[in-house]
Amino acid sequence: MVSYVADTLALVLFFTTTGIVNERIIAGMTWEQVLHARLIGGVLMVPVGRPYGLWRDWLMSHAKQTRLSQLIWDSLALVSFQVPIYTAIIAFSGAAGDSLIRGVLGATVMMMVLGRPYGAFLNWVRHLFGLPPGGEKPMSLNT
Template sequence: MPKRQEPNLHRTAFVADTTALILFFTATGIINERWIAEMAWDQVLNARLIGVVLMVPVARPYGLWRDWVMQHAGSSRVSKLLWDSVALVSFQVPIYAAIIAFSGATGSGLLRGTLGAALMMLLLGRPYGAFLNWVRKMFGLPPGGKRPMSLGS
């Protein structure tokens, strides 16, 4: 009886996408929360702990969302940059705003933090997309974005 590979592929994709999201956005989140939103270190720690807990269930859905959005990208660097940024901002900014609000950011700090995150995500969309593809490659997976809701296989 042949082995069924699909459950292992989905599990590997989940681990790869989750690893990429946690590593990349823990680092960038700290920068935004501490120096742009001007949150205290204890609030930054709280936001990062909440962020990690929330990144686990949203990393793979984001990876699938990005794969789907990236189908609109052409082969040019500008097109990939644009669509990676659209994918990241549209999915992650609302989640991020909730994280820092729950962690104690209010008023102008919440607004600055959310706008700062939106700006960062616009700028980091393509670098994160490339990082995600690199992490997927390290896990033996193809880059995403070839077909809707797929790993590109």
Template sequence: MKTKHWCSERNERFIADMTWDQVLHARLMGAALMVPVARPYGLWRDWLMTRASEHRGSKLLWDSIALISFQVPIYAAIIAFSGASGDGMVRGTLGAALMMLFLGRPYGAFLNVVRKLFGLPPGGDKLMSLNS
């Protein structure tokens, strides 16, 4: 996770051209949103991963689609609310989408390891429910 934070911070400061104060605001807001969006993201990822075949490329594609389609809009809202605008907003959002394209499958594999530790099936095998 440290790598993701480092990349996001650099994305906000140097690609989106935000000030350090705006970067701090965005990081604090992102940290506060991590917990409430975790469950919806897990459900979203599970639903999309049911479309993946057993092939490695298919899992890579669907994990990347899940991360990009869910997290990029949230990220765009965070940096907009933190002060990014215009060209910086577009560059920052595209930079984040590019990072998530490459981080989608490693992050999804990490989530599956965590699920295994708690005796849950990997994402896409069975939709998770609070009642199961």
């Protein structure tokens, strides 16, 4: 349960902020659409926070100890898990046509860039909860 709370809290804090930047500045959504997207996103982040943490841990177990390897695997984890969910969020929030395309492309680029920073943030939040960082041992549902 502690892992669930830590992973979910990290996801909500980090991606509420970055989502607002992408939706308003890159996708050009209205503030009303951004609010709608953040409300949907917040609700969806609760059930996917821990599954994403497990997904990331599993992918990161394949990373070597080099910065480049960790950067690549962290980015791959984030893009492959979160972009499809994010696409649905902004589509249901009113993004369509060019706005939807810009939003998805912007989110993909942001998540590629933010993969490693988010991974470090997630590990820091886990540390605050007394948990080990992810990707250093086999995936476990009991942690």
